[in-house]
Amino acid sequence: MDALLALLASPAAWAALVTLIVMEVVLGIDNLIFISILSNKLPEGQRQKARRVGILLALGLRLALLSTIAWLTQLTAPVFDLGLSAVDETGHTTFDTAFSLRDLILIAGGLFLVWKATTEIHHNVDADESGEALDKKGHVAISFGSAIVQILLLDMVFSIDSILTAVGMTDELPIMVVAVIFAVGVMLFAADPLANFIHSNPTVVMLALGFLLMIGVVLIADGFGVHVPKGYIYTAMAFSAGVEILNILARQSRARKRQGEGDSAAH
Template identity: 75%
Template sequence: MSLLQLFSDPATWAALATLIVLEVVLGIDNLIFISILSNKLPAAQQNKARRLGIGLALGLRLLLLSMIAWIAGLTAPVFDLGLQGATGAHGEPSFETAFSWRDLILIAGGLFLLWKATKEIHHTMDPAESGTPLDKKGKTALSFGAAIAQILALDLVFSIDSILTAIGMTDDLPVMIVAVIVAVGVMLLAATPLANFIAANPTVVMLALGFLLMIGVVLIADGFGVHVPKGYIYAAMAFSAGVETLNILARNRREKREAKAGGVPTKH
């Protein structure tokens, strides 16, 4: 089928729109991680790190799309522990004992996120005792190369999840490519505003790290065959973000009232 015939079919546009939305939603996790890491770099390097990190995400996704047959094969079991795990209400195993390469990658990525988020929470709560070098402003110091290496590692995990989602939605490679490019373009546009918002609101940093902890647990669970519906995860994230937005609005109003009254606004 030619591209003209493919994109003249309304079903193609419906699949493309659905896939773009899914890819954008899946990209939120990747974007939060990139924003937190890039904010630890000197101001002159932050935008460069974000652009490079998102560019690597696009490159990995397009590379993986060119290897669809290999990617699809990642779901085939490579070994089986042969354990008799606990069973569910209907007698089925509550977790998988056969693991594919996809499962192992998700578990490794989840463990990395748990380690990284826990470490960053420790640094945020008690930077002086964390044992990590600090910059002149007392923030955790991070080299450009270390930031890009960590971004690349998580890009790989999120890219594989993204491409497997695309494969499950459509068989048309052009549709997958367009959806991935549009979704990464949205990430690129949102990267700097999101990073600036996180940097300007310290409480949001802790919330974002909490999101990364939750995402890490979900990745590990998925690797063990325990599938948590993504809708629950993003609903919880949206609720938490909504509550924090109300807190920020209330804090800003309080600071404005204090400023008008001649007091000194308190920063939290």
């Protein structure tokens, strides 16, 4: 109790908490986009349930990982080395083949994201040749259990990345727990509006799949020791999203104009 009171009275602890909350919320965007796209492929009555279950699984995984920090930090220790590396002119390693368990998990998760995003893009471009089962409305039909399993797999990858980031920013477990709970709460609040927005704007689906494809490549690169600054990734995502919002507003404006012209002609 005294330790908690000391944290509450520490400006440094509050600064670390705010910083970590922002970081966890930003890192949760990737997870939320994947959950939104996957849940939208379910029957309408199951979508919200799938999003809730997926996000609560993410919370459970992250809290469980926080309880095993001592083991989690060992994930960064190399388990084997292929003996290959690349060094730039400044002497920094730009490519490394000493793989840790974290690296292998990131590579596996990245490959899964690349495969999933590529499959979905192919279906959206040419649904007739995708070979997947379709429902009555022409959407890819997946089961609730399949959706949860896929969400759980990506939850695991994103959770490990999220918690290792938290461990690197603070040593205080209560701060990490509060930040994770707050970030997941934001995900719960934003899940339905984001999924509905993606569902009602088909072009956004392709943009979101592009984001997932990029995130998958970044995860693979990170697993091979090529660290792409996250700020570049999220800046590119924000810029692309901003351009798409302008496109949506332009389409809505043209639709209203055509509707107005139609009403005038009718009178």
